[in-house]
Amino acid sequence: MATQTSLFTFTGKAGNMIGYYREGKHYFRSMPAQVRQTFATRRAAPRFGVASKKGRLIRSAFAHDLDVRCDGSYINRLNKLLIQAGSNNHGALADFRFNRYTGTDKFFTKAPTLARNGILHIPAQTLPQFKGVTTLEVKVIASRIHFAERRVVNTETALLSLHPNEAFAGAALDVDVPGKGTLIVTLQVRAMYGNDASRNRKYLAADIIAVKEPGTAEVFQKPAYPQPASFFASPSPQQVTAQNRLADSGKLRPDKTAIQRE
Secondary structure (H helix, E strand, C coil): CECCCCCCCEEEEEEEEEEEEEECCEEEEECCCCCCHHHHHHHHHHHHHHHHHHHHHHHHHHHHCCCCCCCCCCCHHHHHHHHHHCCEEEEEEEECCCCCCHHHHHEEEEEEEECCEEEEECCEECCCCCCCEEEEEEEEEEEEEEECCCCEEEEEEEEEEECCCCCCCCEEECCCCCCCEEEEEEEEEEEEECCEECCCCCHHEEEEEEEECCCCEEEEECCCCCCCCCCCCCCCHHHHHHHCCCCCCCCCCCCCCCEEEE
């Protein structure tokens, strides 16, 4: 394995060399003169091919709308997860991080849940406060993928801007993208400094949080977040009073917030 240092880098096969990208750098290696496959490797090859094609579909479904830079290992991690899950177990995707360094649980102590009717509920909770962070930009990306036909049917997004110093009363988003295929929902959170997003990967998260298979009411979701007792402060009396006032006035009902189409 050697590092590519020229101005023009490449990935894939070029002559007897193979170029690839990992951890933010480009490398290359020479092709082996002879490849000997065992029975186990020959049996694993079809599974890898199927997983690789599914992984490519998932990446293409979210690549255009993701604002969080994925880490260099996410392609291999995604393929490995799909291989281990098997050909028809897409529910295993419901805990995948595009950025392995930070998860959405850093920003939400209570995990969002997807109901059978396609409504994504983000529970009311106290948001964490980080030094210098003025808002949390929350983007929900829902994509319908038809794996049998190898195509992305449709992708839709919704955007919320949350203020950590204000009471968050929760939200409900309609993410039931029309069409046939598997529904995959990704939650992205970026810490914002005014109009600029943080460049620190510790404050940028993008996780697949829910998967719903076609023709079934079963929903696969990211496991509930742990609730450390001392990490986040409890709501202040002022926050509770403000939240109750909003609820009494009827303004604390964002149930009609629908996901916006491209």
